[in-house]
Amino acid sequence: MSKSEAPTFSYKFLLPRYWPTLVMVLIMYLLSWLPYFIQFRLGQWIGQGVMRVLPKRRQTIEKNLSLCFPDMPEQERNRLVEMNIKNAGLALFETGMAWFWPDLRVRRHVTLEGMEHIYKLESQGKGMLMMAVHSMNLELGARAFGITKAGTGVYRPNSNPCFDYFQYQGRSRSNRTLIDRRDVKGMIHALRTGKVVWYAPDHDYGRRRSTFAPLFAVEKACTTTGTSLLADASECAVVPFTIVRNTESGQYTLKIHEPLDAFPHKDEQAAAEYINKAVERSIMEAPEQYMWLHRRFKTRPEGETCLYAKSSS
Secondary structure (H helix, E strand, C coil), rough: CCHHHCCCHHHHCCCHHHHHHHHHHHHHHHHHHCCCCHHHHHHHHHHHHHHHCCCCHHHHHHHHHHHHCCCHHHHHHHHHHHHHHHHHHHHHHHHHHHHHHHHHHHHHHEEECCHHHHHHHHCCCCCCEEECCCCCHHHHHHHHHHHHHHCCEEECCCCCCHHHHHHHHHCCCCCCCCCCCEEEHHHHHHHHCCCCEEEECCCCCCCCCEEEEEECCCEEEEEEEEHHHHHHHHCCCCEEEEEEECCCCCEEEEECCCCCCCCCCCHHHHHHHHHHHHHHHHHCCCHECCCCCCCCCCCCCCCCCCCCCCCCC
């Protein structure tokens, strides 16, 4: 999606059908102005409450962790589940921080490390595919990075046009523009012209443009081949980054890692396996802050049974 195609505000959003969306966005905005320590406590409390109402989501978290870390002691895994649930609630507040905080407040809470990698690639005229994982605070990480170096986000339009408008405005606040995730040509063009493009290859996006590659202890995880497509077509650099919250201080560290110089070009299977290793490293920076509630292993090879048979939603 180009900037000229960005969703615009419509008076139809004032109709009663959109009132719940408007109220939700207003609440997000108002809560974002609370002191951080209050948002932190409220987020944890909300996360615990929501998981009581939606027990299948908790089951998904538990299943993912048992699949990925079968040798982890049960007590340690249960502790990780509880921490992840609290972080899921805090993610609602972190989204509000990303969309509504002024730049000064973002800078006060987020420290950037590794920007020298970005400046070096920029001096070489290289496009940069910023490889993210779906950590709970990813929105805040993209906002903080964009303040220093505006990029292009890969965007999935929301089916609710009212929410889509506010989501687009929030996500593009410190980024150059957003591109519809189906606009592969637009992504390739941005990368070929030396732009920064955000991309998260860690979820299960279905069989289209995918292969099966190991991820943690799961030998066959459905993995997008989109990373290969973009890297091969644009000759861009693939640059992992992570954002981690320090639970004690409430400060965030956004770390830009060195480019993946050994990326296997022209080999989708090898590239998927290589990328999943990078995804593992990023997740392990703070596993309790990763989006384990996503059914990461829902797509299985032909003939294999669903891994979420007892916790599907």
